[in-house]
Each structure stands twice: as structure tokens, then as C-alpha cells.
Amino acid sequence: MHTVAVLALDGVIPFDLATPVEVFTQTRLPGGRPAYRVRVCAPTPQVDAGAFALTAPHGLDALATADTIVLPGCRDITAAVPDDVTAALRAAAAHGTRIASICSGAFIFAATGLLDGHRATTHWLASAELARRHPHVEVDPDVLYVDNGRFLTSAGAAAGLDLCLHLVRRDHGSAVAADAARASVMPLEREGGQAQFIVHDQPPAPRGSALEPVLLWLQDNTAADLSLEDIAEHAGMSTRTLNRRFREQTGTTPLQWLHRARVRQAQHLLEATDHPVERIAGQVGFGSLTAFRDRFKRVVGTSPAAYRLAFQDAGGR
Structure with missing residues (x-):
């Protein structure tokens, strides 16, 4: 069975954490068998999730045995990624593990260096900062998700659902993914990208300038x-x-x-x-x-x- 490890760090965004847990836990193969085994893991047993604390049943060792690792977003995009987390993610990538991020989880992903030379996305509000902090990552702020094969990134909130359903379709085909989408009350594919949600203000000229x-x-x-x-x-x-x-x-x-x-x-x-x-x-x-x-x-x-x-x-x- 395909194992998905969802990594929870302090400051994790609960919605981003819950999305892959729910989508992959609820996905069923023909005949009703579970399609995935889902493990929530963290570097420490207790994780600060803002409005509440959560207990992660697995440690970072779960990353080594996962087929897919999902990195939910964290509220503080300036927070340093713990060295043991970086090492565990790099080791998993070296063994061929698929890694995906949701929303500001792209900052955790990029901090490992694994996204260097790759196209990636994140929430449109944070895309400029991701590009500034990680100039070797090609940041695309307009799309809902980016699939580079083993490395995937998504925009914020509901785009995490789009990404998870895309992974289900990659793993098990459109019929299983369509059932998972119906369970989430989501279309299997949404038209357009996150550009439609951006407030397109014009770049201003300095007040009093010639323009x-x-x-x-x-x-x-x-x-x-x-x-x-x-x-x-x-x-x-x-x-x-x-x-x-x-x-x-x-x-x-x-x-x-x-x-x-x-x-x-x-x-x-x-x-x-x-x-x-x-x-x-x-x-x-x-x-x-x-x-x-x-x-x-x-x-x-x-x-x-x-x-x-x-x-x-x-x-x-």
C-alpha cells in the first residue's frame, strides 16, 4: 500500500495539514480497499498548530519509509527549518521519494535546496518572497499546482485539494480520482489558475513622478x-x-x-x-x-x- 507521510512543524496551518490527511485517507480503490496509508509525523511529539496543539503519532523516521511526503504550509514563512528535518527530506529525496508541498510549505521545500532549478508555486501573496529568498527556484504565481515529476508544489488553501486529487489520479487513474473528488465535493479539475483570485493592482508610479x-x-x-x-x-x-x-x-x-x-x-x-x-x-x-x-x-x-x-x-x- 502507498504510504503518505504528512509532516507537521510548529506553526503548521491546520487546513493544509487536514487536506492531505482527509483526501488520502478517504480514497478507495475499486472494491472499497483503502488506496493509501497516511501517517502524520513531526520532529517532536507535540506540535503547535496555533489555535490548538496536536500530537503527532510518528517521528521523522516515518519519512524514510514513505512513498510520498506532503509538506503543509506554516504561518511563519521566515521560520528556520530544523536541520534534522532538512536532512530527513534530502535523504528521502535521494531514495526517490515523491515530495509535495501545499501553500507556504514551498518555503520548507525550497529551504532544502531540492527545488533549485525547478519550477514551483505557492500562495500568490507569498510568491514574490519565495522568489526573493530562493532565486534558483523558478516561481510561477499564476498556477494552482506544479508537477515536476517527483517534486510538486501547490498554491494556497483549496489548491491543496487540487494537488492531492492530481496525485490520486497519477497513482490510480481518473475513475478513482473522480470518486475522491466527489467525496471532497470538488471538481476533479478547476478551470484557470490562481491568477483569477489575485487582485490585479497596477504597478504604481511614485507620487509626484513624471508618469x-x-x-x-x-x-x-x-x-x-x-x-x-x-x-x-x-x-x-x-x-x-x-x-x-x-x-x-x-x-x-x-x-x-x-x-x-x-x-x-x-x-x-x-x-x-x-x-x-x-x-x-x-x-x-x-x-x-x-x-x-x-x-x-x-x-x-x-x-x-x-x-x-x-x-x-x-x-x-
């Missing part, structure tokens, strides 16, 4: 058919100077900034109104419905219709 009036003007004129030359003319700059200053002060180009502003307005209209998608595309300045859908999916990670279904406020209907 501040231009950005305010762009924000008020997103519906207009604006070219780079139009923006440069309004700013009183050459297109080359405008591009350079945008890069320096916002980290993007004028047209990319404008497209993101349009998408952000579209998100608001999709949530708060019943306007048809075609109308919204025109309201926010896209010349065609196809261009709007393509840009929206590129920025948000899902389609306008799917976004509306997930986020529309019943009070706005």
Missing part, C-alpha cells in the same frame, strides 16, 4: 483607441523615452499597463453587472471580442464567462 499624470489619464481613457504614439504625445515624450520611463517606474510597458487596466475594469463589470461579455469588451476598450477574451485569459488565467460564474456578486444581478 503620475499619464497613468491617471490612461485610467480615465481605457475605452479610447490609444496607440503608443497617442500616449507619448499626451505625455510630451518620445515613444522611446516613454517606454524607458514606464519600465523604470512600473516594471512594464505603456500598452501592457493599459491592457491590464482594461482587464481590471472588465473584472469589476463582470462581477457587478449583467452586461453581455461583448458589451463589456467594448466598454473597456477592446476592439474585438476575440482580442478581449485572449487578453483576459492571458492576465486572469480563465475566460470572462468562467470568471463571471465564479465571482459575480448576487447583489449586482
Whole structure:
């Protein structure tokens, strides 16, 4: 039987800990046999889980005999990973054990060095910090999970469910995974990534900077058919100077900034109104419905219709 070890460190996030325990414990093979043996382990018997303490029935030796190790997130992403934990995880990886992290568990994973040179994700709020602390890890903040084969990472909260169901499907096929998803009242696959949950604020220019009036003007004129030359003319700059200053002060180009502003307005209209998608595309300045859908999916990670279904406020209907 496939053994899953779930590692609990002080400060563990209870939701992240419970997710793999429940998904793998409840998964059944055809005929009703359990698909997994689940062991919660920790470097010390008592673990501080914030609102309560828990007793881990297994020590770090359980990592050596596991087929899969799951690293739940911890609230303090700056906390040092104990040396014995790092050593145990590296030893398990050297023996071919599959390791997966949920949410900020990616910080524990990355601290071992095992993610160096690999693509990884974590909760979008912590992705920039993960990239800063671990520059050799390719951090993708837009996806729900990343599967590198033996090393997997997921975003926060419900994305842990997505990852666990993905592992069930890898191990036992779609039929078993679909049953596990139904037991969790979850779709086996969700459309889009965590980009759809991110608040897409524009990179601000410093107050009083040369770009501040231009950005305010762009924000008020997103519906207009604006070219780079139009923006440069309004700013009183050459297109080359405008591009350079945008890069320096916002980290993007004028047209990319404008497209993101349009998408952000579209998100608001999709949530708060019943306007048809075609109308919204025109309201926010896209010349065609196809261009709007393509840009929206590129920025948000899902389609306008799917976004509306997930986020529309019943009070706005």
C-alpha cells in the first residue's frame, strides 16, 4: 500500500495539514480497499498548530519509509527549518521519494535546496518572497499546482485539494480520482489558475513622478483607441523615452499597463453587472471580442464567462 507521510512543524496551518490527511485517507480503490496509508509525523511529539496543539503519532523516521511526503504550509514563512528535518527530506529525496508541498510549505521545500532549478508555486501573496529568498527556484504565481515529476508544489488553501486529487489520479487513474473528488465535493479539475483570485493592482508610479499624470489619464481613457504614439504625445515624450520611463517606474510597458487596466475594469463589470461579455469588451476598450477574451485569459488565467460564474456578486444581478 502507498504510504503518505504528512509532516507537521510548529506553526503548521491546520487546513493544509487536514487536506492531505482527509483526501488520502478517504480514497478507495475499486472494491472499497483503502488506496493509501497516511501517517502524520513531526520532529517532536507535540506540535503547535496555533489555535490548538496536536500530537503527532510518528517521528521523522516515518519519512524514510514513505512513498510520498506532503509538506503543509506554516504561518511563519521566515521560520528556520530544523536541520534534522532538512536532512530527513534530502535523504528521502535521494531514495526517490515523491515530495509535495501545499501553500507556504514551498518555503520548507525550497529551504532544502531540492527545488533549485525547478519550477514551483505557492500562495500568490507569498510568491514574490519565495522568489526573493530562493532565486534558483523558478516561481510561477499564476498556477494552482506544479508537477515536476517527483517534486510538486501547490498554491494556497483549496489548491491543496487540487494537488492531492492530481496525485490520486497519477497513482490510480481518473475513475478513482473522480470518486475522491466527489467525496471532497470538488471538481476533479478547476478551470484557470490562481491568477483569477489575485487582485490585479497596477504597478504604481511614485507620487509626484513624471508618469503620475499619464497613468491617471490612461485610467480615465481605457475605452479610447490609444496607440503608443497617442500616449507619448499626451505625455510630451518620445515613444522611446516613454517606454524607458514606464519600465523604470512600473516594471512594464505603456500598452501592457493599459491592457491590464482594461482587464481590471472588465473584472469589476463582470462581477457587478449583467452586461453581455461583448458589451463589456467594448466598454473597456477592446476592439474585438476575440482580442478581449485572449487578453483576459492571458492576465486572469480563465475566460470572462468562467470568471463571471465564479465571482459575480448576487447583489449586482
